[in-house]
Amino acid sequence: MAASAPTSLNIRTYQVGFGDCFLLSFIYDDGKKRHVLIDFGTKALPKGTPKGHMLRIAKNIEATVGEDPFAVVATHRHLDHISGFEPNAQGSGTGNIIARMKPTVVVQPWTEQPDLAENAKAPALKRFGKGAAARVAALSDVHEIAAHVVDATRRGQLPREMRDRLSFIGEDNIKNPGAVKNLMTMGQKKPVYVFSGTKSGLDALLPDVKVHVLGPPTVAQSDKIKSYAKTSDQYWNFQARAMRAGTASARSKGRSKVLFPRHVASAGPNYPVEARWLIYHARLAQAEQLLSIVTMLDKFMNNTSVILVFEAGSKKLLFPGDAQLENWLFALDGTNDKYKALLQSVDLYKVGHHGSWNATPKKLWALFKKKKATSGPGRLKTLMSTLEGVFHEDHEVPRGKLVTELKNQSDLVSTNKLPKSDLFKDTLVQL
Numbered sequence: 001m002a003a004s005a006p007t008s009l010n011i012r013t014y015q016v017g018f019g020d021c022f023l024l025s026f027i028y029d030d031g032k033k034r035h036v037l038i039d040f041g042t043k044a045l046p047k048g049t050p051k052g053h054m055l056r057i058a059k060n061i062e063a064t065v066g067e068d069p070f071a072v073v074a075t076h077r078h079l080d081h082i083s084g085f086e087p088n089a090q091g092s093g094t095g096n097i098i099a100r101m102k103p104t105v106v107v108q109p110w111t112e113q114p115d116l117a118e119n120a121k122a123p124a125l126k127r128f129g130k131g132a133a134a135r136v137a138a139l140s141d142v143h144e145i146a147a148h149v150v151d152a153t154r155r156g157q158l159p160r161e162m163r164d165r166l167s168f169i170g171e172d173n174i175k176n177p178g179a180v181k182n183l184m185t186m187g188q189k190k191p192v193y194v195f196s197g198t199k200s201g202l203d204a205l206l207p208d209v210k211v212h213v214l215g216p217p218t219v220a221q222s223d224k225i226k227s228y229a230k231t232s233d234q235y236w237n238f239q240a241r242a243m244r245a246g247t248a249s250a251r252s253k254g255r256s257k258v259l260f261p262r263h264v265a266s267a268g269p270n271y272p273v274e275a276r277w278l279i280y281h282a283r284l285a286q287a288e289q290l291l292s293i294v295t296m297l298d299k300f301m302n303n304t305s306v307i308l309v310f311e312a313g314s315k316k317l318l319f320p321g322d323a324q325l326e327n328w329l330f331a332l333d334g335t336n337d338k339y340k341a342l343l344q345s346v347d348l349y350k351v352g353h354h355g356s357w358n359a360t361p362k363k364l365w366a367l368f369k370k371k372k373a374t375s376g377p378g379r380l381k382t383l384m385s386t387l388e389g390v391f392h393e394d395h396e397v398p399r400g401k402l403v404t405e406l407k408n409q410s411d412l413v414s415t416n417k418l419p420k421s422d423l424f425k426d427t428l429v430q431l
């Protein structure tokens with residue numbers, strides 16, 4: 001028997017601190033439900049969160065979905081979006097729970113396709129355009145750089161005042177191999193790797209729901225995507241090789257694995273007092289340069305995010321992961337009338353990158369026609385999963401000016417305003 005049409009949608013915004021986890025439950029007029037989990041991860045939970053918080057979320061997802069049809073979307077590889085998919089050896093981890101739910105399909109960005117290794121042959125790479133192999137190789141370099149940064153911060157080789165910020169961004173960009181492998185293997189069907197304009201892989205799961213894939217674009221579709229953070233793929237290879245060389249040099253001299261030479265990385269009591277000021281500021285300059293690099297690589301990874309618009313009944317719902325400016329430029333291009341029309345009529349917007357300054361470009365915000373200064377039917381709804389005081393780009397996250405706009409022009413649900421005792425917040429949308 002053919003499925004009926006959905007009449008409403010419940011969006012469960014989970015309290016994961018600095019991370020994303022949204023469960024979309026489409027309710028059909030025959031009373032049945034179909035679910036899509038978009039991301040499940042955190043980099044930092046709110047202070048005072050009880051132990052086992054993420055495990056309780058996983059169990060709540062499992063209980064809510066039950067035996068209903070279910071799919072997973074992992075928008076990109078950042079820790080704060082996929083750490084919840086990490087299994088453990090005992091089979092009791094959050095990732096084990098999601099895997100045993102047997103999602104019909106797992107949807108990820110094209111950059112995650114496993115046969116896109118640097119040495120992959122055509123036609124696997126051909127459809128993504130010249131430079132796709134370099135794109136995937138650069139992602140590998142990003143992970144390597146992040147691992148070096150994390151190692152340096154854990155060893156105390158950086159000024160104390162810089163360690164938390166470097167560690168936060170660095171750890172978010174490591175490979176997360178357990179979660180990645182779990183996502184590749186948990187679905188009943190083969191994973192679907194999407195890019196702008198492709199089918200989402202969710203059509204069979206969600207009858208009478210159109211799912212538009214706006215991003216990420218491939219290298220063939222957009223030259224702009226080649227210049228994440230105004231750097232080239234070769235830039236990341238250069239940085240990775242430089243750090244690799246530094247590590248090899250340290251090992252050849254019988255030292256443990258380090259990122260910086262000891263004469264800069266340490267200002268201990270063996271140094272003359274008059275030299276310590278110079279050593280400290282040399283270390284600080286190195287750390288500031290490294291912070292600039294890891295901030296760029298964070299943007300690099302964000303721009304692989306899947307951007308989805310769900311069109312159900314009379315409503316359109318936008319979920320862009322952490323997509324930042326370079327990813328958005330393709331969808332917002334002046335010649336892309338179809339995407340612009342979709343974005344103009346959006347009823348609900350999941351705020352990009354936890355309220356970051358360039359994940360909601362002014363051009364995108366200006367397109368939303370359902371922004372209103374007063375509450376009432378038809379007003380834009382916005383959902384933001386964030387945590388204050390743990391992440392900094394060029395501006396604070398979440399950005400104060402953006403939050404003010406969201407409050408003034410939409411009905412905003414933000415996880416950082418939820419009571420600590422609340423596991424989630426439900427938003428019901430009549431379709």
